[in-house]
Amino acid sequence: MEKPPESEEPSQSQDSSRDYETWITAQDILREKLISEDCFAWKLPTTGASQAQEEEALRYVGGVDISFSKDDPSKACGTLVVLDFHTLQLVYQDFSLVTLQVPYVPGFLAFREAPVLLQLLEKMKRSDNPFYPQLLMVDGNGILHPRGFGLACHIGVEANLPTIGIGKNLHHVDGLTHSRVRKLLGAEETSSKDFIDLMGCSGRIWGVAMRSTQGSIKPIFISIGHRISLPTAIMIVQMTCKYRVPEPIRQADIRSRDYIRKLEMNTKVN
DNA sequence: GCGACAG
């Protein structure tokens, strides 16, 4: 007697699954270009005491983030900041207001957020800006992702930049759960290490969970994006952490929020 | 079968 309500709109789920497969294919193709080792011309200023090298030192570290309007959730502000690696002072910032049509779907964050952020990078590069980042930190995961290709990888490959993924929450992949991480992290509590490998059920290392500040209970999740190794990524994150979240991400986050908040302030007056 | 799931 009763008909399943699904029979009313069968095309809806069909279309959705087709979109996802298109996205999966795109991720699979881009992933072939992924480089998981150190591949850059610069070197860390603190590495060794070498002076008269031909190589340049790492100086400009970028950070990207997106904030959203509380009024209209589709209105977003993409933000790119660049900090001096040594002083952690801001040397560049730019914002881009957009209306996002693509929804947020776990595992496909890049298709929603990457376009705006890539555009900000492209604008900087086109104008030969001297502060163009040598390394980019991304608010979102790198290979810590269902198909090993999160937002940080996506941006890294498309912009051909070394990138590091910074997650503030754990994306459950390969059996990695909140309780499992808590267990691993707790085991290291007495140890001197402030981070632990995120080893999934398969044995693969997806990144690390790190308590970036002493006394912080909630860890951040670091995974490589592109053209960088995990040990190097960890080192750089540690060197840029004044607070829980590394400074380039934190500045992008703060300034992005600030920008959209002030904008809504003016829009109310008119 | 149900729930979990970066921002």
Place this chain on the structure above:
DNA sequence: ATCTTGTCGC
């Protein structure tokens, strides 16, 4: 992501 105040502590 966003909705939200105070509050405990260095």
